[in-house]
Amino acid sequence: MFQTIQSATEMQRHADDLRRKGKRIALVPTMGFLHEGHLSLMRVGRQLADELVVSIFVNPTQFGPGEDFETYPRDLDTDLDLCRREKVNIAFTPSRSEMYPENYQTSVRLDELPNHLCGLSRPVFFTGVATVVTKLFNMVKPHIAVFGEKDYQQLLVIRRMVKDLNLDVEIVGSPLVREADGLAMSSRNNYLTAQQRPAALSLYHSICKARQLVDSGIRESGRILSEAVKIIGAHAENDIDYLAICDTETLDHVDVIERPVLMALAVRVGSVRLIDNSVLEPNRQDG
Numbered sequence: 176m177f178q179t180i181q182s183a184t185e186m187q188r189h190a191d192d193l194r195r196k197g198k199r200i201a202l203v204p205t206m207g208f209l210h211e212g213h214l215s216l217m218r219v220g221r222q223l224a225d226e227l228v229v230s231i232f233v234n235p236t237q238f239g240p241g242e243d244f245e246t247y248p249r250d251l252d253t254d255l256d257l258c259r260r261e262k263v264n265i266a267f268t269p270s271r272s273e274m275y276p277e278n279y280q281t282s283v284r285l286d287e288l289p290n291h292l293c294g295l296s297r298p299v300f301f302t303g304v305a306t307v308v309t310k311l312f313n314m315v316k317p318h319i320a321v322f323g324e325k326d327y328q329q330l331l332v333i334r335r336m337v338k339d340l341n342l343d344v345e346i347v348g349s350p351l352v353r354e355a356d357g358l359a360m361s362s363r364n365n366y367l368t369a370q371q372r373p374a375a376l377s378l379y380h381s382i383c384k385a386r387q388l389v390d391s392g393i394r395e396s397g398r399i400l401s402e403a404v405k406i407i408g409a410h411a412e413n414d415i416d417y418l419a420i421c422d423t424e425t426l427d428h429v430d431v432i433e434r435p436v437l438m439a440l441a442v443r444v445g446s447v448r449l450i451d452n453s454v455l456e457p458n459r460q461d462g
């Protein structure tokens with residue numbers, strides 16, 4: 176059976192009931208405008224639990240001033256149809272005032288991980304994410320929560336937060352899903368015009384080039400990054416926010432690639448900010 180719940184207390188009561196019956200609950204937190212990337216997370220959750228809850232909430236506290244909170248794409252009816260099709264049990268769709276009632280004043284902030292990559296250009300982002308995810312965990316009471324590797328730094332932040340706060344939730348990471356042409360799926364791809372699409376694809380092309388260079392024995396991050404800058408910079412509408420090769424756990428910069436490292440990038444294509452990433456493996460065996 177599929178149902179939607181808007182109220183936090185109703186969600187908690189329902190979660191308590193499920194837990195009393197011995198059901199395992201999986202949560203997939205989303206901001207809606209669902210695409211195949213989200214659906215892949217739901218399928219993972221479906222496999223790992225008895226009850227699958229998908230939350231749909233465009234979280235205002237993770238958007239900075241001048242970012243796209245107001246214009247973020249929304250289509251709840253289609254999202255609910257997709258949830259039904261994926262055999263989701265509950266779509267949890269709280270309102271803004273349900274999540275942040277009047278006089279709300281508490282947040283969850285990490286000290287180190289946000290001082291890298293997306294955290295530098297989006298200073299409130301990870302506090303907003305950590306806070307809303309903590310609240311969702313307390314409302315949905317999941318045994319398991321599934322997050323996409325598309326938002327690699329976010330996944331690290333959530334894992335760290337769960338350890339640091341002793342939250343009793345198992346965090347499962349799920350691979351990045353791409354369009355047929357390689358563009359990382361994102362609700363924000365909806366903003367792209369047909370003319371901007373080749374510029375957007377250059378993020379993926381820069382990752383492919385990096386993999387190729389690493390496979391051919393190049394180990395200097397600087398060389399790989401300058402090739403990536405060339406590929407992305409070839410499109411006049413692109414403005415690089417960051418382009419990094421870094422440690423897969425700490426996100427500290429890595430100069431020489433001697434172990435698997437994270438290549439992560441954020442680029443503004445016109446006014447659309449896109450992110451992408453891939454782990455580069457120096458000793459990858461083909462086939």
Ligand code: AMP
Nearest residue numbers: 205206207212322323325326351352360
């Ligand atoms: P969002 O709705 O963008 O906040 O994303 C909700 C969840 O879906 C997050 O855990 C994201 O990492 C994940 N996600 C978004 N896009 C993708 C993708 N292309 N592949 C895999 N997971 C994704």
